[in-house]
Amino acid sequence: MNQGRAGWLLVLPALLLLCALTVYPVAYGIWISFFNKHSFFPEQSFIGFANYLAVFADEEFWQALRLGLVYSASTIALQLVLGVGAALLLNEAFAGRALVRAVAIFPYVIPTVVAVIVWKWLLNSQFGLVNHLLGSPISWMGRDWIMVSLIVVSVWQFFPFVLLAVLARLQTIPQDLYDAAKVDGAGALRRFIDVTLPQLAGVLFVVVLLRSIWMFTKFDTPWLMIQGGGAETYIRTLPIYTYLRTFGYYEAGRGSAMAVLMFLMLVAAAALYFRLWRREEQL
Amino acid sequence: MRPILAMAALVAALVVPEAQAQKVIRVWHTETQPNSQQAMRNIAARFEAKNPGVKVELEALAWTDLEGKIMASLAAGTPPELSHGQPITCTALQSKGLLLPLDDVVKALGEDNIFDQIKRVCRVEGKQYGLVHAAGTSLLIYRKDLVRKLGLKPPKTWADLVANAKALARPGMYGITIPGDNLFINILLGELIASNGGMLFDKSNRPQVTSKQMVETLEFLKELTRYAPPGWEGHGYRETFTNLYGQKAAMMFQGYGRGASLIEANAPKDMANADFFDVWVKPHGPSGKAPVAQVDEEPWMLFKGARNTREAIEFLKFFYQKDNYLEYIQTVPIHFFPITKSMRGDRDYQSTPMIQRWKGWLDAQEHYLSRDLGRPTLVVDWADMNNKPYLMEVLGSGILRDMVMDVLLENKAPKEATGRAQRRLEDLLKSKGYLK
Numbered sequence A: 001m002n003q004g005r006a007g008w009l010l011v012l013p014a015l016l017l018l019c020a021l022t023v024y025p026v027a028y029g030i031w032i033s034f035f036n037k038h039s040f041f042p043e044q045s046f047i048g049f050a051n052y053l054a055v056f057a058d059e060e061f062w063q064a065l066r067l068g069l070v071y072s073a074s075t076i077a078l079q080l081v082l083g084v085g086a087a088l089l090l091n092e093a094f095a096g097r098a099l100v101r102a103v104a105i106f107p108y109v110i111p112t113v114v115a116v117i118v119w120k121w122l123l124n125s126q127f128g129l130v131n132h133l134l135g136s137p138i139s140w141m142g143r144d145w146i147m148v149s150l151i152v153v154s155v156w157q158f159f160p161f162v163l164l165a166v167l168a169r170l171q172t173i174p175q176d177l178y179d180a181a182k183v184d185g186a187g188a189l190r191r192f193i194d195v196t197l198p199q200l201a202g203v204l205f206v207v208v209l210l211r212s213i214w215m216f217t218k219f220d221t222p223w224l225m226i227q228g229g230g231a232e233t234y235i236r237t238l239p240i241y242t243y244l245r246t247f248g249y250y251e252a253g254r255g256s257a258m259a260v261l262m263f264l265m266l267v268a269a270a271a272l273y274f275r276l277w278r279r280e281e282q283l
Numbered sequence B: 001m002r003p004i005l006a007m008a009a010l011v012a013a014l015v016v017p018e019a020q021a022q023k024v025i026r027v028w029h030t031e032t033q034p035n036s037q038q039a040m041r042n043i044a045a046r047f048e049a050k051n052p053g054v055k056v057e058l059e060a061l062a063w064t065d066l067e068g069k070i071m072a073s074l075a076a077g078t079p080p081e082l083s084h085g086q087p088i089t090c091t092a093l094q095s096k097g098l099l100l101p102l103d104d105v106v107k108a109l110g111e112d113n114i115f116d117q118i119k120r121v122c123r124v125e126g127k128q129y130g131l132v133h134a135a136g137t138s139l140l141i142y143r144k145d146l147v148r149k150l151g152l153k154p155p156k157t158w159a160d161l162v163a164n165a166k167a168l169a170r171p172g173m174y175g176i177t178i179p180g181d182n183l184f185i186n187i188l189l190g191e192l193i194a195s196n197g198g199m200l201f202d203k204s205n206r207p208q209v210t211s212k213q214m215v216e217t218l219e220f221l222k223e224l225t226r227y228a229p230p231g232w233e234g235h236g237y238r239e240t241f242t243n244l245y246g247q248k249a250a251m252m253f254q255g256y257g258r259g260a261s262l263i264e265a266n267a268p269k270d271m272a273n274a275d276f277f278d279v280w281v282k283p284h285g286p287s288g289k290a291p292v293a294q295v296d297e298e299p300w301m302l303f304k305g306a307r308n309t310r311e312a313i314e315f316l317k318f319f320y321q322k323d324n325y326l327e328y329i330q331t332v333p334i335h336f337f338p339i340t341k342s343m344r345g346d347r348d349y350q351s352t353p354m355i356q357r358w359k360g361w362l363d364a365q366e367h368y369l370s371r372d373l374g375r376p377t378l379v380v381d382w383a384d385m386n387n388k389p390y391l392m393e394v395l396g397s398g399i400l401r402d403m404v405m406d407v408l409l410e411n412k413a414p415k416e417a418t419g420r421a422q423r424r425l426e427d428l429l430k431s432k433g434y435l436k
Helices: A003-032 A048-058 A060-089 A097-104 A112-122 A130-136 A145-170 A173-183 A188-216 A220-225 A238-247 A250-278 B004-021 B036-051 B063-075 B088-094 B104-110 B144-150 B158-168 B181-197 B212-227 B237-245 B259-266 B309-319 B322-329 B353-355 B359-370 B382-387 B390-398 B399-408 B412-431
Strands: A035-036 A044-046 B024-031 B053-058 B083-084 B130-132 B137-143 B253-257 B277-280 B293-298 B301-302
Touching: A003 A035, A003 A048, A003 A238, A003 A250, A003 B237, A003 B382, A035 A048, A035 A173, A035 B137, A044 A173, A048 A250, A060 A145, A060 A188, A060 A238, A097 A145, A097 B088, A112 A220, A112 B212, A112 B353, A145 A188, A145 A220, A188 A250, A238 A250, A238 B390, B024 B036, B024 B063, B024 B309, B036 B053, B036 B301, B036 B322, B063 B088, B083 B322, B088 B130, B088 B390, B104 B309, B130 B399, B137 B144, B158 B253, B181 B253, B181 B277, B181 B293, B181 B390, B181 B399, B212 B399, B212 B412, B237 B253, B237 B259, B259 B353, B277 B359, B277 B412, B293 B359, B301 B309, B301 B359, B309 B322, B353 B359, B353 B382, B390 B399, B390 B412, B399 B412
Parallel strands: B024 B053, B024 B083
Antiparallel strands: A035 A044, B083 B301, B130 B301, B137 B253, B137 B277
16 A cells, blocks of 8 residues: 555544534535525525525615624623733732632633523623612613623623733743833833734734634523523524524525524624734744 | 353343333423422322333423424434423424314313413414413513502503603613513514514415504504603513512513512512512503403423323323312412313412412403413414414514514515515415415
8 A cells, every 4th residue: 555545544433523613514504505495394495596586685684784793792801901910910910819820711711601501690680689789770680781781791701811811922922021111211101002002912912812702602601692582683693593583483595694694694704804904023 | 151141131020010001201391490390290299109111201491492402303203201382383384284282171170160361372263272281471560659649540541551661761760671572572562463463474474564453553552652762672581570670670561470480589678579579460551451461371382293192191181189279279370370160260279479469460360360361472362363374483583573563673664664664574475385
């Protein structure tokens, strides 16, 4: 057996697994987006691009896209601010730092379902602790506040990811750089802007990219927020609406078309992001 | 080698024949309360003891998981033998030829022994494709002590109800509480439109949400929710009940008998009884003549693609036998209204302590059921049950809920909101081929 063939044979199992677990489901999803297909009954008919045209004409889709962008943009910005801030604090030496570091990542390691249930009780409009402390009956799960509640819960849950990534990078920045900046008369803010931030650029590039993808496609947190109550209409982001189309309307074809569009949006956004911000030397 | 082969043969001889002989009945049900699950396990154990070689595999599922799981199992070609489901799901599945009739079970129970209302659920061309396990109507629950104090009368019309809500509202106490999630808004709307002499779809499947009756319904809801806690739209069923027994609201429009247990467990001890929490028959709308209440009545469904359908029928017959059925019903006695007249009149059933304590709540449910004033979710006219197999999609789409929220929260004129809902419903039905 020649070397090339042996090589192919060795990678074949991995290739087969990749095809079965990734390529086939994605290809099938794209394929059924061209059908009027019931989600469960064996009923389908080819309709070409009709699902895509229907999606573009659907006002609910654009509303869901708008809500999804509000949700992802605000949660990413807040996670960055909170994550970087917390990482800077936890990079300093103080008594009990190890314990605080462990506690800080706690929200990220508890299951989403637990986090959301706990938060929903805290935010309960009639009996919740938050309203009790505020002394005013704010309807956190109602029309006006549910998006804010969702953002708060999501930021609380996911900022430790930013914290971890940034803290790891902070610990590798050579002390010499700070010493040299001090000699040049740079204050704390100047050192942060001219030393720390450039050093963090590479890791922040990756963190923003990953968190953008994850928040834009985030399903479980908003979904759990509206289970057993919660003004669903006001946090009906694109993943929620796609689910609703697929398992509420039982329109698998239309749901797939929306999923494909979501994927294309992410690819386009990622390409643009790379074009605008990528600096090889920083990665 | 030889000892290994001998061992394998021995294992095969011991295990395989038994496995082959055992017939499995898979049963999915929605009663997740621990005592109901225990009753189901007890019934299954007794059935297995009487039927060697048959095993009953029970699975209690949350409501939100059920429909998806049924559909997925059908798509995979591995449905369970028996499952609970919504009446409109039963109709949808029957229309696709996926269910088998349960007429043998009906015969065993005695056809005349079953309440007529129950027999109308998922009955097609004289065949019973779904048989309700127990029925429980929605209830208008109110604080009897407060009503007595104010000298209020039972509301006959929607206007009376709004007046009562207004009278009962005071600082720290809202007049009424209703859940805002999709399922309950759909239940509510189906109930109200029927109570106002309207319909959701006509005979040709054309949506009727722009009708005068619907506009009146939306205006009524807008008026009524003025006395509901702010943010009611974010309250689920349990939160709504918490508002009631937690003394934040004086009335609850979409209560159920199951809530009597919640009151007994959670209300202040001296108030946890029917002297403080009683029920009224619901009022009707300005264009209607009689109130209609939604009936929570999931039928058992027998799946055509399942393996052991004959055994499943025998299990259902066994389930409805007096002692078994009584044990099951007594786990949630105020919500599990029995489907048979014999059980309703049975002395053992009547002497259930909780039934004695909350008798008025059961009487109200009997009022709806015996007068044909109870309907499954979104079924306005009984003909809808079989002629409109798309109600499952209408419920799932959330279009009706959006319409209600457009008026109540977005302050859109009913005409604008109903016009939008009409367009969306027409699009939905056209895409499914039900409307041309």
